[in-house]
Amino acid sequence: MRINVKALLPFIITVLFLVIFILSTVTQIASHIKLGLDLKGGFEILYQVKPVDSKEKVTKELLLATERMIEKRINISKVAEPDITIEGSDRIRVKLAGVKDQTKLRELINQPAYLTFKDEQGRIVLDGQELSPNGASIGYDQLNHPEIIVKFKDPAKLKDVTAENLGKPLSIMLDDKEISAPIVRSIISDGTSAISSENLDSATEMKDLLNAGSLPAQLIEKQVNSVSASLGGEALHRTLFAGYAALALIILFMLITYRLSGLIANLTILGFVYICFLLLDWMNATLTLSGIAGFILAIGMAVDANIITYEKIKEELMDGKSIRSACRNAAKSSFPTIVDAHVTTLIAALVLMLIGTNAVKGFAIVLMMTIIVSLFTNVFGSRFLLWLLLKNNVFQKASWWFGIKSGQREINNFKRRPNIVKRRNRYLVFSTLILILGLTVILIRGLNLGVDFQSGTRLDVYVGAKFENSDLTRIIQEEIPSVKMKPVVKYGENGTSATTTFSRPIPIHQLNAVENKLKEQYGDQVSKQESTVDPMIANEMVKKAGYAILIASVGIVLYTSIRFHYLYGIACIIALFHDILLPIALFSVFRLEIDLTFIAAILTIVGYSLNDTIVIFDRIRTNLRKTTIKSVSDLEELVNLSLWQTMRRSIYTVLTVFISAVGLLWLGGEGIHLFSLALIFGLVSGAYSSIFIAAQTWLMLYKRKFQYEKAQ
Structure with missing residues (x-):
């Protein structure tokens, strides 16, 4: 077939303009997107605020005062853009990215900075509350050694204290630690005193600390996530490579499978990525490792809309329609199915955002954003490009360009396929056995819960050199004795990183001791990453995870029941139970760790696994409207026909997301391996349940309804 190139000029010019514009600006936009602490190093700590006086209660005023004081402490360290938020009635969360010396800054935030002056009897005669605002400054003694000059609000009080202690030592204490004990040589009447210091850096830090003021409350670390810059950089590099x-x-799959329409789908993917970058920049969002993983998965999900539309175009073409008529009918009939499929995933993402922790919320926000964007780019954008391509009747007949062989027709093709419905009892029995086996395994072996759900500390170490697990275990046990820990496991490129988990939270000074010991043996490139969860927080997370799965499942089932029929909703409940239980059972069998990323994967499965089910249900509903059912055999034939009509698109839509998940598992960072594996288990389980559980269950339920109505 000869192609009129002149008629294609509007399409070619539009595409070239969009491609050149995107490629010339995307780098600058991407450079503005902020990276989270898990990608460039830093820490996130959830503090519980307790009054200094145990008889007092935590008030809003106390929380606000503590928040301001924490910000002042962070400003001393010159860390840019601290994220400090009050959570609940007695908690403050602090997130800091790009921190070079995490230990020092954590100590600075936690330090009460309570300055006291004590006489020989240990009585407090002066304290920091009596200092003038910003009353600390740097000075130098007669030998040019740096010292901190402090000025008091009431000079008369300092005069009285020095008069009473003339010729006697006066201990200057900071948080009950003596920093100086000068002998009072004369009565001080000008209201200023000097505190000696070892060096200028120490003097400057103490000056800033005293000017910031003492903490108005105690800060107790309840949850800690710290990441070194080296581990964060490695995770970023590997995850981006997995995405590419x-x-x-x-892109290759879409091009080979759908040819010219596949090219249009690939162009809409380019637009999809660009608009997502624009939105992330506009929202001033911080991109985390889980957010990047969600973005990569979303690329696979975005082309689902193209697949659903293009498969419908193929059906229309094989029915003998012209290309323009086929595209018009396919766009109209596929849009409700695409929206329904996206809404189920959107419900799960919304629940993740509302109930999930901060680490999971980043994934949920990215997922929600990409779902909405894909509707514009991969639905409306794809339609626009198809319209430009076909408006001048360049392609008048179905041909190789649209993946249709000359003379290929759909009529009666599917009726000659094997009868899936006929063997439904076998599939349901097999699925029931799997569910029973899965429950049995979980009850007997239990779940390998991570620190997120049973408290403790997970320690990740970047060694940067070859090492033996036994050597790392020995060093760790020397510094952290008498604490139960899981075996050390190697990971990362060339096995230069390792991880282990402790049964209880480990104090920061012991983790620092481990890091220092490893540096002595392997070099200064050694760095650590810590994730610590208090038992109280772990219990809260278990409840949140349960509520999230329950709410998302109920919301999706209700939506399906409203959009279709309550029988479809019942079938969805059974399929969802299967899709949730199977990954949990497999994690139990292989003793894989269940953490918050696993819950994020389960909720993604809850939303996404029903995509195929909705596509099949939509086809069953459409065929029911077109067909008069006179017997049970007619009903069975209709369901079997619907399954085969949607088989290819069911496989293809799962395949694109499966490619993304396998890429993350194989090439991505260690922090998303278990997430990717759980997602793969769920995708396989969801594809199976859509065809062999949900559709068969609906058939059994509808058959009873049909027989009952026929008997009336």
């Missing part, structure tokens, strides 16, 4: 590989495979 997955994107390349998806």
Whole structure:
């Protein structure tokens, strides 16, 4: 077939303009997107605020005062853009990225900075509350040694104290630690006193600390996530590489499978990525490792809309329609299915955002954003480009360009396929056995819960050199004795990183001791990453995880029941139970750790696994409207026909997301490996349940309804 190139000029010019514009600006936009602490190093700590006086209660005023004081402490360290938020009635969360010396800053935030002057009897005669605002400054003694000059609000009081202690030592204490004990040589009447210091850096830090003021309350660390810059950089590099590989495979798959329309889908993917970058920049969002993982998965999900539309175009073409008519009918009939499929994932993402922790919220926000963007780019954008391509009737007949062989027709093709419905009892029995086996395994072996759900400390170490697990275990046990820990496991490129988990929270000074010991043996490149969860927080997370799964499942089932029929909703409940239980059972069998990323994966499965189910249900509903059912055999034939009509698109839609998940598992950072594996288990389980559980369950339920109505 000859192609009129002149008629294609509007399409070619539009595409070239968009591609050149995107490629010329995307780098600058991407450079503005902020990276989270898990990618460039830093820490996130959830503090519980307790009054200094145990008889007092935590008030809003106390929380606000403590928040301001924490910000002042952080400003001393010159860390940019601290994120400090009050949570609940007695908690403050602090997130800091790009921190070079995490230990020093954590000590600075926690330090009460309570300055006292004590006489020989140990009585407090002066304290920091009596200092003038910003009353500390740097000075130098007669030998040019740096010292801190402090000025008091009431000079008369300092005069009285020095008069009473003339010729006697006066201990200057900071948080009950003596920093100086000068002998009072004369009565001080000008209201200023000097505190000696070892060096200028120490003097400057104490000056800033005293000017910031003492903490109005105690801060207790309840949850800690710290990441070194080296481990964060490695995770970023590996996850981005996984994204590039997955994107390349998806583009190749769409091009080979759908040819010219696949090219349009790939162009809409380019637009999808660009608009997502624009929104992230506009929202001033911070991109975390889980957010990047969600973005990579979203690329696979975005082309689902293209697949659903293009498969419908193929059906229309094989029915003998013209290309323009096929595209018009496919766009109209596929849009409700696409929206329904996206809404189920959107419900799960919304629950993740509302109930999940901060680490999971980043993933949920990215997922929600990408779902909405994909509707504009991969639905409306794809339609626009198809319209430009076809408006001048360049392609008048179905051909190789649209993946249709000359003379290929759909009529009766599917009726000759094997009868899936006929063997439904076998599939349901097999699925029931799997569920029973899964429950049995979980009850017998239990779950390998991570620190997120049973408290403790997970320690990740970047060694940067070859090492033996036994050597790391020995060093750790020397510094942290008498604490139960899991075996040390190697990971990362060339196995230069390791991880282990302790049964209880480990204090920061012991973790620092481990890091210092490893540096002595392997070099200064050694760095650590810590995740500590208090038992109280772990219990709260268990409840949140349960509520999240329950609420998301109920919301999706209700939506399906409203959009279709309550029988479809019942079938969805059974399929969802299967899809949730199977990954949990497999994690139990292989003793894989269940943490918050696993829950994020389960909720993604809850939303996404029903995509195929909705596509199948939509086809069953459409066929029911077109067909008069006279017998049970007619009903069975209709369901079997619907399954085969949607089989290819069911496989393809799962395949694109499967490519993304496998890319993350194989090439991505260690922090998202278990997330990716749980997602893969769920995708396989969801694809199976859509065809062999949900559709078969609906058939059994509808058959009873049909027989009952027929008997009336």
